[in-house]
Amino acid sequence: MADGNMTLQQARDEAYGQPLDQLDPAQPRLFQADAHWPFFERLRKEDPVHFTADSEFGPYWSVTKYNDIMAVDTNHEVFSSDFMKGGITIGGGNANFDPLPMFIAMDPPKHDVQRKAVSPAVAPPSLAAMAPQIRERAAGILDALPIGEEFDWVDKVSKELTAMTLATLFDAPQADRRKITYWSDVVTAIPTPGGLVETFEQKMEIFGEYQAYFNGLWNQKVNAEPHHDLISMLAHHPATRNMEPREYFGNIVLLTVGGNDTTRNTISGSVYALNKNPDQYKKLRENPALIPSMVSETIRWQTPLAHMRRTAVRDIEFQGKTIREGDKVVMWYVSGNRDDEVIDNPNAYIIDRERPRTHISFGFGIHRCVGNRLAELQLTIIWEEMLKRFPEIVVTGEPKRSFSTFVKGYETLPVIIPTRN
Ligand code: HEM
Incomplete structure (x- = not known):
């Protein structure tokens, strides 16, 4: 059962209060509550390459330190x-689901x-060619935001900008951009009552619409002159033009x-992190040349x-453990990024x-x-355009986080923009 209200102290008691061999960090409820940290802290210290025999995803190894992950x-x-062996997520290889190549x-x-x-x-x-368009769209999104009124940053900004970019990459009509975002959310959604998808069957039905839409784009592109978008590249490149529809x-x-x-969750994460660390937000306002390093720091922190x-x-044999053929091995980037043997003061946002x-x-x-x-x-x-316009974006409440051990993200983030520059 999802529980977004667990405190860090409760998480610490849970993480340190059980026998090490039973420690199972792959629990979506921990991530939803932002309470996974003590589990990984204990593993990095006491058992950096750790075997969990029993979990909702079956047995798996956790690799938790930066250099071991590398x-x-x-x-x-x-x-x-290989997707036929289980692919790239801890949940892959689920017997209900025919894996996608x-x-x-x-x-x-x-x-x-x-x-x-x-x-x-x-x-x-391609990026140089896209940059002016991304800037124009970012400006349009930001100029339309309400001032002095609470709104959801995820929906109005993070989703909008990334959806527009994605539609451009696919050369899909901009009017369809939010459909693409919706399908993306459905892919990563774990069917739960009251969730974005409630059942596995519902998820498969939506996949059908999603696939039909992109088959339509392929049919347009395959019969047209090659163009510099992802679908056209796939439809015309010798390595991909004869792919099976499923592939x-x-x-x-x-x-x-x-x-x-x-990208969406990093945009939201940057606003959240700068609010949690007002000294860093001040530093950024005073020196916008720090934007690129703030971006990298947010990507690490998030x-x-x-x-x-x-x-x-x-x-x-790996770090004193015997990993067997067929074993599932999870590289916890979220933990490697907090490894103090590689990153100084890793829990701080600097x-x-x-x-x-x-x-x-x-x-x-x-x-x-x-x-x-x-x-x-x-x-x-987007940050260059934000700093030009707004002295501050104020987070007014805690975000609602994703119920997932894979996507570390935000479903909502309430904010208010008090004034324009
Ligand atoms: C692969 C993270 C943005 C497309 C990956 C991998 C990670 C990742 C962890 C797998 C790396 C590995 O297994 O070693 C991220 C993060 C992003 C981001 C944190 C944003 C902050 C994007 C964007 C695109 C993209 C904007 C747009 C096209 C891909 C693709 C792969 C990939 C196609 C597969 C590469 C391969 O298998 O060779 N990404 N990604 N990602 N990412 Fe990203």
């Missing part, structure tokens, strides 16, 4: 992402050629979720994807750190986030 993430020969959940060589097919869409020349859909799901929740999962393809890009939120190795520069660009632009 070691797993860069060893794709042993730690596979997508390149984040593939190993070489297929992963590499499919990644190459889409990466020009988010490479520096095309899988890659659409990847690009939708990859480009959406993560860790928009809490984990990626791998499956061992053979037995391996926007002018010496090496702000030292974080593990984008992963490492062959699957390292392909959209990282696009995410940073959107965040940088």
Whole structure:
């Protein structure tokens, strides 16, 4: 049962009050309550590569320290992402669900050629071409915000900007942008009574509409001249143009979720973090040149994807533990980013750190986030436009957080903008 009200002290008592071998950090209720921290703190100290025998996701290993996560993430020969083995999330391999092929959940060589097919869409020349449009949209969104009146930042700003960018990447009509956001949310939603989707069947029905929509875009693009958008690239590139429809859909799901929740939750996270740390907000206002390092610090502090999962393809000795072929291995980025052996004072939010890009939120190795520069660009632009307009954005209550061990995000964040500059 979801419980958003757990205090940090209760979480600490729970984390330290049970036998170590029973510790199970993969509980969505902990993440929803922002109460997962003591679980990982204990694991980093007492059992950094930890086996949980029994959990709602079955048995799994937790890798909790920065350098160990890097070691797993860069060893794709042993730690596979293959969707047929369970893919890249702790819940993957669920017997109810026929796994979707997508390149984040593939190993070489297929992963590499499919990644190459889409990466020009988010490479520096494309980003330079997109930047003025992102700025214009950010300005439009911010200029329309109410002054002196409470509203939900997630809905009015974070979702809007990322939805517009995503529709551009797909060359989909802007009028459909919020449909795409909705589908992205449905992908990551855990069916729960009263939740965004209540049953697995409902989720599959919505997937049907989602797939039909993107089949329509493919049909338009495949018969037109090649164009510089993601669908056209997939429809015309030799490595992807003959994909099975299911594989095309899988890659659409990847690009939708990859480009959406993560950036959106970092935009919301930046407003929240700066409010929790008024000295840092002041520093930023006084020196807007700090925006890029504030963006990186927020990406570390927020860790928009809490984990990626791998499956061992053979037995391996790792940090004194024996991981067996077929075992599920979870790299907890959310924990690696708080590892004080690599990051000084890691629980603090400090926007002018010496090496702000030292974080593990984008992963490492062959699957390292392909959209990282696009995410940073959107965040940088929106903050440049925000500082020009508003002396302060005031968070007026606690956010409602996602019920998920994967997406670390915000469903709502109430704010008020007292005045314009
Ligand atoms: C992969 C995080 C934004 C597209 C990943 C991975 C992570 C990640 C952790 C897997 C890395 C690994 O397994 O080693 C993030 C975060 C973002 C973000 C934190 C924002 C702050 C974006 C954006 C896009 C995107 C804007 C837009 C296209 C992808 C894709 C992959 C990926 C396609 C798969 C890469 C591969 O398998 O080779 N991302 N991402 N991401 N991301 Fe992002």
